């Protein structure tokens with residue numbers, strides 16, 4: 001998970017307010033979805049897959065049919081159906097990647113390719129964020145492992161994408177291609193949070209060298 005700040009758009013909140021006043025208003029208006037997507041760089045904010053085939057606009061705070069939450073611009077985030085379905089209303093409160101610029105450091109992702117692809121999630125909460133951090137860790141663990149027969153398979157596909165991203169990063173590092181490395185850990189890259197941790201833990205010198213150059 002990385003910091004993905006939302007653009008301040010009072011005009012979009014005005015659209016949402018108008019929709020909220022309708023009997024069957026929708027928060028899935030083109031302008032809304034477009035900005036939610038841009039702010040998230042087209043990535044699911046939870047798993048950070050940049051090529052999700054099933055997309056949803058997710059409510060950070062479960063709305064439970066409360067119109068204020070359902071039609072609140074600041075509560076809308078871009079997610080894949082797998083992560084959103086995993087989250088449901090069960091994981092709350094979680095860290096807010098759109099407001100909290102320290103989320104990356106609070107959720108440590110350790111990816112190993114051998115003997116089989118495995119991703120460990122560790123919480124390192126800042127004071128006062130213990131509950132949010134713990135819930136985020138448990139949510140991501142479930143998202144990466146899957147509990148139901150269907151979600152297990154979805155998670156397996158997600159891990160296959162992570163393997164490819166991990167291989168790409170390894171090759172860029174081995175080839176001393178610093179531009180490529182920076183691209184693979186930049187905010188718009190798939191699994192940027194995980195990739196940054198791989199660099200930070202396994203290649204600390206390179207990480208400290210490029211860290212300031214990452215958007």
Ligand SMILES: [Zn+2]
Nearest residue numbers: 044047080083
């Ligand atoms: Zn996802």
